Amino acid sequence: MAVLTYRDALTQALREELQRDDRVFLMGEEVAQYNGAYKVSKGLLDEFGPMRIVDTPITELGFAGVGVGAAMVGLRPIVEFMTWNFALLALDEVVNAAAKMLYMSGGQFKMPMVFRGPNGAALQLSAQHSQAWESWLAHIPGLKVCTPGTPADAKGLLKSAIRDDNPVVFLEGEMLYNTKGEVPDGDHIVPLGVAEVKRQGDHCSVITHGKMVLVAMRVADDLAKEGINIDVVDLRTVRPIDVEAISRSVQKTNRAVVLEEGWEICGMGSQVVDFIQRECFDDLDAPVLRVHQEDVPMPYAKNLERAAKPDAGKTIAAIKKVMYLD
Amino acid sequence: MSTEAKKAPPAEKRNEKGAPGNNGESAPAKDLAATTPEIRRELLHSMMLQRRFEERCAEAYALGKIGGFCHLYIGQEAISAGVMSMIRPDDYVITAYRDHGQALARGVSPRSVMAELFGRDTGCSGGKGGSMHIFDAKTNFLGGHGIVGGHVPIAAGVGFAIKYRRGNQVCVCFFGEAAVNIGAFHEALNLASLWDLPVIFIIENNRYGMGTAISRSTANEDVLVRAKGYRMEGESVDGQDVFAVRECMARATERARKEKRPTLIEMRTYRFMGHSMSDAVSGTYRTKDELEENMKRDPILVLHNKIYESGELTEGEMHKIDDEAKAIAQDAWDFADASPEPPLEKLYTDVYADTTS
Numbered sequence: 001m002a003v004l005t006y007r008d009a010l011t012q013a014l015r016e017e018l019q020r021d022d023r024v025f026l027m028g029e030e031v032a033q034y035n036g037a038y039k040v041s042k043g044l045l046d047e048f049g050p051m052r053i054v055d056t057p058i059t060e061l062g063f064a065g066v067g068v069g070a071a072m073v074g075l076r077p078i079v080e081f082m083t084w085n086f087a088l089l090a091l092d093e094v095v096n097a098a099a100k101m102l103y104m105s106g107g108q109f110k111m112p113m114v115f116r117g118p119n120g121a122a123l124q125l126s127a128q129h130s131q132a133w134e135s136w137l138a139h140i141p142g143l144k145v146c147t148p149g150t151p152a153d154a155k156g157l158l159k160s161a162i163r164d165d166n167p168v169v170f171l172e173g174e175m176l177y178n179t180k181g182e183v184p185d186g187d188h189i190v191p192l193g194v195a196e197v198k199r200q201g202d203h204c205s206v207i208t209h210g211k212m213v214l215v216a217m218r219v220a221d222d223l224a225k226e227g228i229n230i231d232v233v234d235l236r237t238v239r240p241i242d243v244e245a246i247s248r249s250v251q252k253t254n255r256a257v258v259l260e261e262g263w264e265i266c267g268m269g270s271q272v273v274d275f276i277q278r279e280c281f282d283d284l285d286a287p288v289l290r291v292h293q294e295d296v297p298m299p300y301a302k303n304l305e306r307a308a309k310p311d312a313g314k315t316i317a318a319i320k321k322v323m324y325l326d
Numbered sequence: 327m328s329t330e331a332k333k334a335p336p337a338e339k340r341n342e343k344g345a346p347g348n349n350g351e352s353a354p355a356k357d358l359a360a361t362t363p364e365i366r367r368e369l370l371h372s373m374m375l376q377r378r379f380e381e382r383c384a385e386a387y388a389l390g391k392i393g394g395f396c397h398l399y400i401g402q403e404a405i406s407a408g409v410m411s412m413i414r415p416d417d418y419v420i421t422a423y424r425d426h427g428q429a430l431a432r433g434v435s436p437r438s439v440m441a442e443l444f445g446r447d448t449g450c451s452g453g454k455g456g457s458m459h460i461f462d463a464k465t466n467f468l469g470g471h472g473i474v475g476g477h478v479p480i481a482a483g484v485g486f487a488i489k490y491r492r493g494n495q496v497c498v499c500f501f502g503e504a505a506v507n508i509g510a511f512h513e514a515l516n517l518a519s520l521w522d523l524p525v526i527f528i529i530e531n532n533r534y535g536m537g538t539a540i541s542r543s544t545a546n547e548d549v550l551v552r553a554k555g556y557r558m559e560g561e562s563v564d565g566q567d568v569f570a571v572r573e574c575m576a577r578a579t580e581r582a583r584k585e586k587r588p589t590l591i592e593m594r595t596y597r598f599m600g601h602s603m604s605d606a607v608s609g610t611y612r613t614k615d616e617l618e619e620n621m622k623r624d625p626i627l628v629l630h631n632k633i634y635e636s637g638e639l640t641e642g643e644m645h646k647i648d649d650e651a652k653a654i655a656q657d658a659w660d661f662a663d664a665s666p667e668p669p670l671e672k673l674y675t676d677v678y679a680d681t682t683s
Contacts, residue, residue, distance in 0.1 A: 021683060025490070051490060057520070062479045062513025069483020069497075072468055073418065075490060076683065077483075092476050092510070105461035105469065106452025107676040112683065141677050165679040 001184055007177040009151035010040045013158035014078070016187070018048050021076060024162060027054040027063055028080030028117075037082045038118060038177055064090035064115065068097045071113040071167075078162060081117035084133045084171065090115075098167035099142030114161045116170035119147075120211055120261045121298055123175070124305060130298035132262035134210070137169045138239040138271070144168045144192055145239040149213030151181040153236055156190025164192060173211040192237045195245035201229030204319050205249040207272050208259040209235040212310065216259055219315045230319060238268055246272060247279040254285040255322040259315055264292045286322040291315045358412075358576035359569065365411065366633055367647070369568050372407040373626050374651035376400075376427040379436060382655045383426065383443060387603045391663070392443045396457045399427030401598030404625030405530055406431035408571025409498060412579060418484050420468040420477050421500040423458035424530075428500060429470075434462040440658035446665035453668040454676065474535075475501065475508035478527065482514040485523030489586065496524045496582040503592075504535025506549050515556040515590065524582035526575070527590045530565065532597040537611035553590035565593030566625045569632075596620040 004012070017024050025048075030037045032045040032055040045053040056063040060081060067077035081087040087094070098111045121130035138145045144166055148154040154172065161168035198213060199220045206216045216232045223230055231249045235241060250256050256276055258269035269290040276288055294308045320326040361369070380400050386392045399406070402424075410419070410431040421428050429439050434450060442449030443457050450462045451470075459470040468484065471477035481499030488495050505511050506529060518525045529549055533540050540547050553560025559581060563574040571593060578589035598621055600607050608617040633639040 023683075057516065059513045059517065061510055062482070062517050065476070065479020065510065065514065066483035066486050066517060069420075069468075069480035069485070070487040070490070071483075072480065073484050073487045075487050092473055093479065096473050096476055097471070097480060101469075102679055103676045104451060104455040104459040105463075105676075106450070106454050107679075108451070108461050108463040109468070110679045112679075144678075160682075163682045165681050165683065 001182045003180055004151050004183045005177065006151045006154050006172075006179050006181070007038065007040055009155035009183050010158055010172065011042060011044070013155045013162070014041065014044060015047070017159055017162040018044065018052060023074065023076045024078065025052040025054060025075065026078045026080060027056055027067060029056055029058055029082050031055060031080050036080075038174065040177070041080070060086050060090040061093060064093035065097065067113050067115070068093050068101070068111065071098070071111045072101065072109050076112045076162065078114045078116060081115065083129060083174070084117055084119040085129050085131055087115065087117065087133070094137070094143070094167070094169070095140055099140045102166075103142060110165045111167040112165045114158075114168045114170050116158070117172060118174040118177075119171035120173055121309060124300055124302060125298075126300040127297035132210070132260070132293070134171055134238050135262055135266055135268045138241075138268065142167065143239060144237065146170045146192065146237050147210035148172070148236060149176070149210050149234055151179065152183045152188065153190055153196075153234070155183050156188045157192065157236060159187070159189050160192050168192070171210060176211055179214065190236065193240035193242060194237070195233055195235045195242035197231060197245070197249065198234045199230065199232040201231040202253055203228050203230060204255040204257060204323055205231045205233055205253045206257050206259055206315065206319065207233045207235065207246055207249070209238055209268065210261060212259045212261055215310070215312050215315060219312050219319070222312065223316065223319065228319070228323070241271070241275075243275050243279065246275055250276055250280040251283045254283050256288045257291060257315060257318045257322060258288060259291045259310060261310060262293060264290065264295055267292055286324065289318040289322055291318050354580065355573050355576040358580070359572035361569065361572070363638055366629075366638065369407050369411060370626070370629055370633065371647050371651065372410070372431050373403040373568070373629065374647055375436070375654055376403045376406065376430050377626060378648070378651040379430060379440070379655045379658065380426060382659055384599070384603065386443065386659065392457065393445065394456050395423065396443070396603045397424040397601065398599040398603075399424050401621070401624065402530055402532060402565065402595045403427055404568040404629065405528070405565045405571055405593045405595060408568040409528065409575055412572050412575035413496060413498060416466065417495045418466045418468055418497040420481050420484065420497065421470065422474065422477065422502065422505070423470065423472045424502070425458065425460045425470045429460045429462065429467055432467050433465050434460065434467055436654050436658040437661040438462070440662040441665050444662040444665070445667065446662055447668040447672070448661070448665040452672065452676070475505040475510035477501070478505065478511045478514040479517070481525050481527070482518045482523055485518060485525035485588070486521065488524055489522070494524070494583045496526055496579055498526045498528060500528045500530055502535060503529050503531040503533065503540055503549055504538070504543060505529070506552055507544060512552070515552065515558060515588075518588040519556045519558045522586045523588055524586055525588045526578045526582060527588065529590070529592045530595055531592050532595050534597065534601065534611065536601040537605065539611065549592050550590065558588055558590050560590040560592070562592040562594065565595035566623045566628055568625065568629050596623075598624075
């Protein structure tokens with residue numbers, strides 16, 4: 001097993017899938033000559049040429065639609081958004097076209113494509129560049145939504161996403177690209193829709209995904225020193241969502257905190273809590289609590305930004321509350 | 327601003343000035359578009375079928391057999407018939423929500439189109455799409471799209487795939503003149519020209535985006551300047567004259583197949599019915615006089631008169647074509663009416679494809 005950065009794990013996945021299937025191509029702003037705004041596509045232009053690693057103008061709606069059209073007639077596009085904040089301009093193609101094409105054509109036109117790019121906040125990029133979109137996208141039947149939190153999952157999920165015959169939204173994290181982790185050698189595949197328990201514990205479940213997995217792991221380390229063992233459930237894919245994994249964990253711990261990067265109202269956590277109340281009503285020893293971004297646009301000032309984001313401190317406080325320790 | 331509809335001249339009187347990139351009639355285009363008596367009969371048949379089929383759609387809508395939105399194409403049939411007669415079976419067609427006529431002209435089975443409109447299991451889209459979402463993989467008919475302009479970048483993507491595979495097909499993309507003001511149109515035209523994609527963008531200028539006249543929506547009514555803006559060849563053509571449509575398409579398809587260049591074509595036409603089934607045909611945003619003036623240039627009449635005057639078609643033969651069209655429309659109705667609704671378990675199918683590569 002090699003230790004790779006999240007970025008290099010993604011690059012490996014792209015390279016391997018581009019080698020495996022010549023219908024696969026990568027398209028987006030600065031993906032080719034510039035080697036990717038975040039260097040995820042570094043070296044790919046040299047290896048695969050300009051027909052398969054395609055620089056686009058700044059025209060999100062246009063190139064997302066180009067991806068949809070190419071997928072409709074049998075290619076397997078990977079559309080990179082420089083960030084998901086810019087993808088808002090392209091949502092008509094993602095939501096109205098890609099997600100619905102198979103259904104409204106009565107099963108005639110598949111959409112084997114991936115829309116990928118960094119999601120959520122980095123550091124001090126303020127309101128328009130610091131947003132986590134997974135609850136918007138997971139709302140849509142027809143889309144699949146991946147939120148890898150580790151290099152191994154980044155590689156394995158991206159390979160699955162590229163091979164999937166459905167439109168897959170792939171949410172990366174600017175703050176994750178430099179993080180390191182062990183990645184299994186060879187053709188490492190992580191199936192879509194299967195959560196992973198990243199840390200076993202009996203006292204409280206922390207259900208999370210994406211960038212917040214790292215926060216949950218830090219919390220697990222910190223609380224272990226106090227003798228509190230949390231079960232960290234990494235959803236990995238938020239649509240389809242692994243309800244069984246959530247239930248198994250909560251039935252074991254009888255307490256849950258749901259941690260996410262996005263806002264509270266209609267967030268991913270709302271859905272997870274709904275599954276818990278339906279599947280684990282009799283197992284619960286305390287109300288389920290949620291940790292999320294404060295209900296404000298992201299501010300610029302360092303102190304305000306820190307206060308707005310979900311973090312380890314807020315998560316520990318929530319865990320102690322559901323354990324009636326505070 | 328006055329909401330009174332301005333009295334507009336008939337379609338063929340407008341915009342006669344030279345369009346950018348239109349170098350006149352080139353001999354090869356004329357040759358390619360030349361028709362035989364058989365082709366002329368087929369064109370008439372196609373247009374008559376669309377007309378009779380959609381008259382039955384209006385009837386079925388009134389009876390509640392067709393629901394939702396239903397946008398009729400009546401008055402614009404020379405465009406679909408002319409365009410489809412100039413492309414190959416392996417080419418691609420994509421369009422907006424006024425799609426029944428184009429589907430029929432492309433060769434999608436009238437039965438499956440009517441069954442789709444009736445919301446039946448036997449419909450081309452399994453009863454899941456309806457009027458606005460006619461899809462037919464067999465004829466490379468890529469829909470039927472309901473968001474104005476949204477499918478224009480998709481057409482560029484089909485063109486991209488053709489180029490990627492080094493094919494020599496073309497992708498024909500239809501939309502109304504109101505779509506030229508939306509961002510998707512501009513982004514698609516820029517990419518198609520920048521990347522040399524074999525796409526033929528067809529503006530069916532029927533002069534109204536729903537109830538808004540082009541003069542009230544578009545700062546420069548000469549929509550072809552948008553071709554120039556993207557370094558693309560453009561032409562404006564009388565969309566009521568099927569022969570003019572064919573000649574223009576001959577040039578555009580040659581350009582796409584040989585030069586790998588896109589074309590923007592304005593086809594000037596007029597919609598004889600309302601925007602959909604819910605608005606009055608005239609009286610609110612356009613006058614009865616304007617409608618009647620334009621109906622004098624019914625594309626079917628224009629073609630019929632040309633063939634009839636030359637002595638090629640007798641009155642009896644014309645009636646025969648009409649009777650055939652009516653019979654096909656009736657057969658489609660009977661088939662749709664007798665078809666079952668989709669079984670309830672199909673509610674959940676086709677949300678996701680269950681295969682991977």
